[in-house]
Amino acid sequence: MPRFSKAVSSLRSSEIRDLMTLASRPDIISFAGGMPGNDLFPVQAVEELYAQLDIKKKQAAFQYGPTPGLPSLLESLEGFLEKKGLPVKENRLLITTGSQQALNILAKAFIDPAEPVLVEKPCFIGALSAFRSYDAELRGIAVDSDGISIEGLRQEINRNEKAKFLYITPYFHNPAGILYTAERKEQLIAILQGTNIPLIEDDAYGDLYFFEEDQERLKPIKAINPDGINVCYTGSFSKILGPGLRLGWMLVPEKIYAKCELIKQSADACSPSFTQVLADAFIRSGQIYSYVAGVRQEYKKRAAAMVSALREHLPDYVQWNEPRGGFYIWLILPNEADATRIMTLAIEGGAVFVAGKTFDPAGRQNNSLRLSYCNNTPEQIAEGIPIVASAIRAVCG
Amino acid sequence: MPRFSKAVSSLRSSEIRDLMTLASRPDIISFAGGMPGNDLFPVQAVEELYAQLDIKKKQAAFQYGPTPGLPSLLESLEGFLEKKGLPVKENRLLITTGSQQALNILAKAFIDPAEPVLVEKPCFIGALSAFRSYDAELRGIAVDSDGISIEGLRQEINRNEKAKFLYITPYFHNPAGILYTAERKEQLIAILQGTNIPLIEDDAYGDLYFFEEDQERLKPIKAINPDGINVCYTGSFSKILGPGLRLGWMLVPEKIYAKCELIKQSADACSPSFTQVLADAFIRSGQIYSYVAGVRQEYKKRAAAMVSALREHLPDYVQWNEPRGGFYIWLILPNEADATRIMTLAIEGGAVFVAGKTFDPAGRQNNSLRLSYCNNTPEQIAEGIPIVASAIRAVCG
Numbered sequence: 001m002p003r004f005s006k007a008v009s010s011l012r013s014s015e016i017r018d019l020m021t022l023a024s025r026p027d028i029i030s031f032a033g034g035m036p037g038n039d040l041f042p043v044q045a046v047e048e049l050y051a052q053l054d055i056k057k058k059q060a061a062f063q064y065g066p067t068p069g070l071p072s073l074l075e076s077l078e079g080f081l082e083k084k085g086l087p088v089k090e091n092r093l094l095i096t097t098g099s100q101q102a103l104n105i106l107a108k109a110f111i112d113p114a115e116p117v118l119v120e121k122p123c124f125i126g127a128l129s130a131f132r133s134y135d136a137e138l139r140g141i142a143v144d145s146d147g148i149s150i151e152g153l154r155q156e157i158n159r160n161e162k163a164k165f166l167y168i169t170p171y172f173h174n175p176a177g178i179l180y181t182a183e184r185k186e187q188l189i190a191i192l193q194g195t196n197i198p199l200i201e202d203d204a205y206g207d208l209y210f211f212e213e214d215q216e217r218l219k220p221i222k223a224i225n226p227d228g229i230n231v232c233y234t235g236s237f238s239k240i241l242g243p244g245l246r247l248g249w250m251l252v253p254e255k256i257y258a259k260c261e262l263i264k265q266s267a268d269a270c271s272p273s274f275t276q277v278l279a280d281a282f283i284r285s286g287q288i289y290s291y292v293a294g295v296r297q298e299y300k301k302r303a304a305a306m307v308s309a310l311r312e313h314l315p316d317y318v319q320w321n322e323p324r325g326g327f328y329i330w331l332i333l334p335n336e337a338d339a340t341r342i343m344t345l346a347i348e349g350g351a352v353f354v355a356g357k358t359f360d361p362a363g364r365q366n367n368s369l370r371l372s373y374c375n376n377t378p379e380q381i382a383e384g385i386p387i388v389a390s391a392i393r394a395v396c397g
Numbered sequence: 398m399p400r401f402s403k404a405v406s407s408l409r410s411s412e413i414r415d416l417m418t419l420a421s422r423p424d425i426i427s428f429a430g431g432m433p434g435n436d437l438f439p440v441q442a443v444e445e446l447y448a449q450l451d452i453k454k455k456q457a458a459f460q461y462g463p464t465p466g467l468p469s470l471l472e473s474l475e476g477f478l479e480k481k482g483l484p485v486k487e488n489r490l491l492i493t494t495g496s497q498q499a500l501n502i503l504a505k506a507f508i509d510p511a512e513p514v515l516v517e518k519p520c521f522i523g524a525l526s527a528f529r530s531y532d533a534e535l536r537g538i539a540v541d542s543d544g545i546s547i548e549g550l551r552q553e554i555n556r557n558e559k560a561k562f563l564y565i566t567p568y569f570h571n572p573a574g575i576l577y578t579a580e581r582k583e584q585l586i587a588i589l590q591g592t593n594i595p596l597i598e599d600d601a602y603g604d605l606y607f608f609e610e611d612q613e614r615l616k617p618i619k620a621i622n623p624d625g626i627n628v629c630y631t632g633s634f635s636k637i638l639g640p641g642l643r644l645g646w647m648l649v650p651e652k653i654y655a656k657c658e659l660i661k662q663s664a665d666a667c668s669p670s671f672t673q674v675l676a677d678a679f680i681r682s683g684q685i686y687s688y689v690a691g692v693r694q695e696y697k698k699r700a701a702a703m704v705s706a707l708r709e710h711l712p713d714y715v716q717w718n719e720p721r722g723g724f725y726i727w728l729i730l731p732n733e734a735d736a737t738r739i740m741t742l743a744i745e746g747g748a749v750f751v752a753g754k755t756f757d758p759a760g761r762q763n764n765s766l767r768l769s770y771c772n773n774t775p776e777q778i779a780e781g782i783p784i785v786a787s788a789i790r791a792v793c794g
Contacts (some may be wrong), residue, residue, distance in 0.1 A: 002507070002593070002595050003561065003593075004507060004656055005508055005531075007509075008505060008506050008656050008659075011656060033461075038457070038460055043452065043459065047447075047448075047455070051444075055440065056435075058444070059436070059440060061639075062443075062638075062639030062641045062642070063435055063640060063641045104663060104664050104665070108404075108405060108530070110399070110400070110401060112402045112403050112404075126663075129662060129663040130664075133659075133660060133663040133664075134402075164402075196399070198399050230399050238461075241459075242458075242459030242460065243461045243666075244458050244459040245459070245670075246667070246670075255398065259408065263405065265526060266526040266527045266530040267501050267527075267664065268493075268494040268665075270643070272642060272669045272672055273640075274641050274669075278671070
């Protein structure tokens, strides 16, 4: 038997793979996956853009690129990010193999085994798995409808051992579905200033807003550019082009960048040139803007269908958010409820979702569940939600 | 100033980036890069293959895939590897984001800080950087024209503290250019049996052989399937399709696979679906076989041009290998020679290569240098080698 490293010895198979297998069964309506609908990808547009490239660009798509990213994409992506008010000139941009890799690189940059990191509760499972893989001690801080609990954050910051960073997903949270308020962001900034705790701000869903009036709430903390906080901003092409391209990024201060570039080089040398060439053409053509505007409307329709079905079918004791963007609705059930039991019943009925404990940093609390509407038509949603609601009633009364 | 993790604090910027910048200057003939020639990529063939795919396949190219790889590519790649005699049925195949990621994942699976790992001296720089990023203690074992020194290996194995693995690149070694003999492989197997030290066998160049009669020497140790050794076999599409696709693989025993899949999931969720779809189509069309046969002949021509120029221009005191495949010729200079000084002169003259210490696990020994012929026409080679030779004479006499 080979002798594994300490951090890895404790890694155990998660239920994610089994869920994904279920989610791909054609006889089951899946509210489980956090992936865009296959029908929404700009397949034809990208194929036409590629066909128009000259032979030098096409050859470069087959070749190694620089570790930080193809210069042309770095330039076009800077333009895209600058439109969000992000301080691209005073920071460094690193293209990563999905934003999952950005989180993994930051985890490697900061975490030594058994050191504490602060995360939201519930928290994005990909971040949990990246941080666990470096043997971090995860400290979950509750999230309410306005954002992370400031009181919970204060308590964690006042502990003796200083946390290595705080990780948050303020814009259409995965899985909690919420959008931080502007006030909560200001409180968060105030409490972090002077602590020397870096902030990892994960903005994978911010472009998928449903309401123009939310612009101020959507402004990244990185764009507010608060004094004295090392903000590491991460983003992704997964929701605005396609996750199969495996392209994300981080925008970070120079000193953090220098370490992250070295980690990236040792991780996979560079991100795929082929898909970088495609993403660059997609931005430069301007089609990214019209495409994102289109999917925004589509997800808004799907969300509305789910909201309407939940209003009709859910028992009153279930608390949930009406989404203002993104992919998710988070149901909070009575304290004693077991979402895994509910899921088993729902699967028998023909629908599936993700049980809440998957997103609990401690892997325990299970009186909640995540529904995704991103990958379903309004008809599938209308058919699937009654199955989920009736499974909830069967378990919770 | 942020507080970085211990393993990362010691990482320092390497000279690789500066070299690559030099290597891309149009006024300099570069023998530095280990990348295929841009002119050799199957750009048109791949574009036509993609155009013929149905819409479902094209949509899947934009979507997340399973962490181990797209099922269709796993199947076609198994067929490709089975033709090399590899035991695909008794092992598990994991698609990785380049073989660099395969090495990084294996490093994470096995290495705790300050633990020893055995590597060749000289050694592939990507492996060194992956192992260093987990703070391994690198123990270099000399390589001669037949392979790794068995006596050196025996000494390292007999030390008190057991090494976590042995890493080798037996087939057209990077940078040493050599092909292990069948006898050396047998000796290596004999000495590893009973030690419980896993073997990482990196076979990124094996398909690029120049002589049919080398088949036995090219047979992977993984295909010999020796009793009692956990062989972790890694490979890559970089040299047989294009590095810009960022696709590699590992073929490993089930127990090692289970950990590696979890590490992969936390690293970047899955490898790029887009390029996996392209690689799958390239294998299934059968074009991979004719393409590789073609580039083999091309690299053989380039190697012959370099051999001929070196014979004509190098001083007698330089030792070097005549390549039987792959990309590299390794020059060994007199003990006191400093390849960095030679490189400075060569750059002034208009040619560049990589100095030997880059490949030394200890980062010191510098009386050697690596020349790549993969990315140059015979004419460029005939023009550049005299520049290198005259820089050697200027420094070494």
